[in-house]
Amino acid sequence: GAVVSQHPSWVICKSGTSVKIECRSLDFQATTMFWYRQFPKQSLMLMATSNEGSKATYEQGVEKDKFLINHASLTLSTLTVTSAHPEDSSFYICSARVTASYEQYFGPGTRLTVT
Amino acid sequence: AQSVAQPEDQVNVAEGNPLTVKCTYSVSGNPYLFWYVQYPNRGLQFLLKYITGDNLVKGSYGFEAEFNKSQTSFHLKKPSALVSDSALYFCAVRDVKSGGYNKLIFGAGTRLAVHP
Numbered sequence: 001g002a003v004v005s006q007h008p009s010w011v012i013c014k015s016g017t018s019v020k021i022e023c024r025s026l027d028f029q030a031t032t033m034f035w036y037r038q039f040p041k042q043s044l045m046l047m048a049t050s051n052e053g054s055k056a057t058y059e060q061g062v063e064k065d066k067f068l069i070n071h072a073s074l075t076l077s078t079l080t081v082t083s084a085h086p087e088d089s090s091f092y093i094c095s096a097r098v099t100a101s102y103e104q105y106f107g108p109g110t111r112l113t114v115t
Numbered sequence: 116a117q118s119v120a121q122p123e124d125q126v127n128v129a130e131g132n133p134l135t136v137k138c139t140y141s142v143s144g145n146p147y148l149f150w151y152v153q154y155p156n157r158g159l160q161f162l163l164k165y166i167t168g169d170n171l172v173k174g175s176y177g178f179e180a181e182f183n184k185s186q187t188s189f190h191l192k193k194p195s196a197l198v199s200d201s202a203l204y205f206c207a208v209r210d211v212k213s214g215g216y217n218k219l220i221f222g223a224g225t226r227l228a229v230h231p
Contacts, residue, residue: 004158032216043205043221044159049213057216093158102147102166102209102217106158 003027004096006107013084013114020080021110023094029074030096034104035067038091050077084114117142119208121222128196129230136191136225138206147209148189149219150180152202159205165189176200196229203227 003026013019023033031052036044048069049057056069066088068080077096081088091111095104118141128134140146147166151159163174170182180191191204203224210218 002161006158034218043223046218049216049218051216091156095159097217103149103161103164104217104219105161106151108158109156111156 002098002105004094004105004107006094006110008110009108010111011113013112015085015114016083018080018082019084019112020078021092021094021112023077023079023096023107025075025096025105028096028098030077031074031099032097033071033077034095034097035069035077035079036093036095038093038109040091044093047079081112084112086114088112089114117208117210117212117220119206119220119222121204121206121225123225124223125226125228127228127230130198131195134193134196134200134227134229136204136206136227138189138191138222139187140189140206140208141187142208142211144211146187146189147217148180148182149207149209150174150178150189150191151205151207153205153224154202162191162204196227198229198231201227201229 005024007022033050035047047062050069050071052071058064071077093109095106097104120139149164150162153159163172165172165182173179205224206222207219
């Protein structure tokens with residue numbers, strides 16, 4: 001139980017284009033999902049908290065117009081990296097919190113490379 | 116300020132020997148503590164958590180962790196390491212300021228290398 005999927009697992013895009021990453025909770029409903037960014041050999045940096053039916057809450061320093069988050073249902077959140085640049089290349093990981101629980105379950109991650 | 120410290124970048128242990136991955140925390144009030152493991156190019160997998168109750172918490176894959184309030188520590192342990200345990204381990208604490216969102220604050224991670 002508590003399986004979270006991400007799609008795609010890896011993507012290469014050209015500078016200036018936009019990329020959408022999907023995060024799905026497969027066997028549970030998640031009112032809250034989180035989006036993280038992880039640089040090589042570093043810890044996870046929380047980018048934003050995604051709430052079903054409401055606007056996402058972004059961490060300080062994260063550009064909300066660049067990283068668009070939509071949480072349209074209790075099982076799906078999307079992150080769109082708009083006008084991507086090489087510095088946006090990273091490993092993006094989502095997690096979903098089981099309602100009324102404290103632990104988060106993580107997706108397998110999406111490696112984004114912007115050329 | 117709330118924080119999690121994992122003082123060791125890497126821990127090396129021989130297969131069959133016991134292992135310990137250290138974690139200390141700083142948070143106001145009662146801490147909610149977690150351990151996650153990450154394999155290469157994968158997301159994090161939940162290992163165990165401490166919310167309340169017995170200080171010794173047992174989790175997945177034979178791992179356990181001991182909550183020590185006086186030392187503000189939550190070290191991860193396993194009696195007998197396997198080569199397949201080699202991975203990146205993260206300690207995390209619930210951000211008490213995040214309210215119902217239950218955000219997590221992660222340590223920097225410790226790479227565990229188990230040698231045959």
